[in-house]
Amino acid sequence: MAVTILVVEDEPAIQELISLNLKRAGHMVLCADNAEQAKQLINNVLPDLVLLDWMLPDTTGIELARRLRREARTKSIPIIMLTARVQENDKISGLEAGADDYITKPFSPRELIARIKAVLRRRLPEMSDEIIELGGLKLDPTTHRVHVYALDDPSKTTEITLGPTEFRLLHYLMAYKERVHTRAQLLDRVWGDHVFIEDRTVDVHIRRLRKILEAVDKENLVQTVRGTGYRFSVEFDEESVE
């Protein structure tokens, strides 16, 4: 998946090293030398993950981490701390400040990539490339395919074709199944940050998604929660109260 990673690191050599490795692993990389620059970058593009050096020239990394955690827009971005020292303290204060993981220099690229994957899996399931299988739908991010089958007869499957937005929407809803999402949340996380799109547009895409699902007898998976938003659910609640 196209994951955007912000690297905040003042040492150019390390910054370059990390950047190269992340790019090779297929990520989009943004680099900042200090906290100030990082903030500006984040203002423009919301990264999916932040790699943050503990020791920064102006503000300490922890301070930046705190700030990121405080603001709504950046609250849910996973943070991995980079630390040169092996002090146990750093680990603790870093994790307290809201870091999701930490990694001590020197580290192998392999380890870095592995940590990133782990954090993404934990914090942003829709970013990890794992196959999601729910309620007779099987969505595979790597092949970009969605297969459908009847729950009582999984033997024969059909493939359905979704537009890019519908695909991302379904992926997101499935990754966070059973949870209700407001339109604003969906716009933020499926469309992306900073989009200035009508809330109602979400309805239309939900509609398009549903239309395709209806054609393969999966009408109840995408549900409306009146007054709130939408939800992907495999639990029946149609004729609950009659």
Place this chain on the structure above:
Amino acid sequence: MAVTILVVEDEPAIQELISLNLKRAGHMVLCADNAEQAKQLINNVLPDLVLLDWMLPDTTGIELARRLRREARTKSIPIIMLTARVQENDKISGLEAGADDYITKPFSPRELIARIKAVLRRRLPEMSDEIIELGGLKLDPTTHRVHVYALDDPSKTTEITLGPTEFRLLHYLMAYKERVHTRAQLLDRVWGDHVFIEDRTVDVHIRRLRKILEAVDKENLVQTVRGTGYRFSVEFDEESVE
């Protein structure tokens, strides 16, 4: 395929033995007596695989492995460790340092070749010179030939001619079939690292490839995934939903 292998081994006899066998198996061989020499060689020519002795005079093999893994340019090169001892420890620390496999001396040439093949297959499928046969296409990297036949009648085959780029592109797509590749990924892995070429150029080469495939009734193999990239697939998804 022309696989370049770097052998890092201080004992001349063993170095010679390995070198001979690899050459016989059709590989390009580079030899280094120590880590320092190895680094210089790598500076000039990027090998496709490294055979690395555990015990080296100056730096230990593991140290070199770590360094190779650390640097972007060498990060993805598969490493096979050679070790004289049978200690279980060696295996573990070698693999930790990023070796892909290890082999204990003494070993038979046959085993060595087999391991190399296995590692290449695992790490860089498009490097292993195995014949790939998919959806009525048979691509042979060693002879650089592509044969086509109808799936319902494999008896008579036609040969098609591809330009160098189209060949590599097809090879790559077939080696990683069913997976969607963004244009950026294709540029990185088919054209090579760091090329500065327009994304759209990929489209043109896909077009050229398709044109040739169309001429032999293989139009659906190279598929477009709108908003993402391209994929080689043998699965039907044309008239999936009616």
Place this chain on the structure above:
DNA sequence: ACAAAGCATTACATATTTATGACAGTCGCA
């Protein structure tokens, strides 16, 4: 039952993404 609010559905103009054909520069080789 009625009005208001929230959601579904459809149609459509526009924007975005791909496909395609043409062209010019490069490189190897005769």
Place this chain on the structure above:
DNA sequence: TGCGACTGTCATAAATATGTAATGCTTTGT
């Protein structure tokens, strides 16, 4: 040097996706 094969880029056409607004339906509260 000249020819031919190969590449990368562009312009344009074609395909398809997207956001919005208008309209009709449901639910909710009174």
